[in-house]
Amino acid sequence: MAHLLLYNADMKMQHTLKDIIEFSGIGLHTGQPVNVRITPSGPDTGIRFYRKDLPGSPCIKAVSANVISTSYATTIGVKGASVSTIEHLMAAFYGMGVDNANVEIDGPEVPIMDGSAVDFIGMIESSGLMALPALRQYLVIKKPIRVSEDDKYIFLLPPDDMEFTIDYSIDFAHPFLNKQSFARLFSQDVFRKELGSARTFGFLKDVETLRANGLARGGSLENAIVISDTEILNEGGLRYPDEFVRHKVLDMMGDIALVGAPVIGQLIAYRSGHSLNHKLAQKVLDKPGRWELTDSLADKDVMSSMPALLEKLATI
Numbered sequence: 001m002a003h004l005l006l007y008n009a010d011m012k013m014q015h016t017l018k019d020i021i022e023f024s025g026i027g028l029h030t031g032q033p034v035n036v037r038i039t040p041s042g043p044d045t046g047i048r049f050y051r052k053d054l055p056g057s058p059c060i061k062a063v064s065a066n067v068i069s070t071s072y073a074t075t076i077g078v079k080g081a082s083v084s085t086i087e088h089l090m091a092a093f094y095g096m097g098v099d100n101a102n103v104e105i106d107g108p109e110v111p112i113m114d115g116s117a118v119d120f121i122g123m124i125e126s127s128g129l130m131a132l133p134a135l136r137q138y139l140v141i142k143k144p145i146r147v148s149e150d151d152k153y154i155f156l157l158p159p160d161d162m163e164f165t166i167d168y169s170i171d172f173a174h175p176f177l178n179k180q181s182f183a184r185l186f187s188q189d190v191f192r193k194e195l196g197s198a199r200t201f202g203f204l205k206d207v208e209t210l211r212a213n214g215l216a217r218g219g220s221l222e223n224a225i226v227i228s229d230t231e232i233l234n235e236g237g238l239r240y241p242d243e244f245v246r247h248k249v250l251d252m253m254g255d256i257a258l259v260g261a262p263v264i265g266q267l268i269a270y271r272s273g274h275s276l277n278h279k280l281a282q283k284v285l286d287k288p289g290r291w292e293l294t295d296s297l298a299d300k301d302v303m304s305s306m307p308a309l310l311e312k313l314a315t316i
């Protein structure tokens with residue numbers, strides 16, 4: 001059975017990195033060069049960013065409560081110290097099963113690398129993971145949670161089985177993007193092979209406006225798919241025909257990671273983005289009656305809960 005493969009005994013334990021990871025790059029929005037050093041950390045510490053360039057190296061924990069902006073990227077901050085565009089790195093931690101790590105950074109934005117999470121995934125794989133002497137806590141959805149904004153929405157429903165499934169759709173008024181959907185049972189393998197290398201994207205017509213607003217200063221064809229009205233400007237074209245929706249799922253992974261525990265449930269999203277993703281993470285945390293934490297994904301009699309679940313779905 002799939003879930004036995006996904007959640008083997010090793011996945012019961014919390015993990016950190018085995019080795020230190022170091023890399024440099026520029027921020028997508030600031031255009032600033034940044035150096036990052038990621039070090040292993042202990043059980044139940046989560047992902048913590050440290051601004052090494054600021055006095056006292058302030059710590060900003062990567063949790064939903066510390067999100068201060070969701071405009072074009074997810075930014076966390078505490079007392080004036082912030083780190084932006086954390087979502088692709090957070091997605092890599094979440095997707096690869098890194099529960100705890102310290103991210104030391106000497107600037108205000110995580111390097112964009114090639115616009116995807118592929119470099120982060122490669123570095124996590126090179127480091128390898130180390131199991132910690134503490135059980136991982138999974139957040140299992142028990143009652144539906146819904147957020148919406150205009151016609152955009154996300155549902156987080158109780159799982160059919162003790163797994164995390166994603167069904168994500170985008171619908172842009174553009175010939176290359178219009179309708180794309182991505183529906184999978186989430187696993188580390190799906191994350192690595194099908195989501196990790198999907199790049200961020202933007203429209204050529206928006207570039208000037210973004211730059212006038214101090215955004216996308218580091219953006220280029222090296223780190224984003226750029227789309228004009230008639231073509232994709234990147235020489236190599238797309239990595240997947242539906243790279244756009246895959247990147248949106250990658251962003252979602254990075255944003256849902258901020259609830260602080262791997263989620264078990266069915267996530268259904270339509271035209272979502274960082275702002276709505278953040279609303280979802282906040283609502284999850286604001287509604288502790290709708291989920292429970294468990295360190296065991298086995299021995300759940302899920303079939304017995306199906307009639308009750310169907311009844312609930314009919315009412316939302």
Ligand SMILES: [Zn+2]
Pocket residue numbers: 087088200247251
């Ligand atoms: Zn992104």
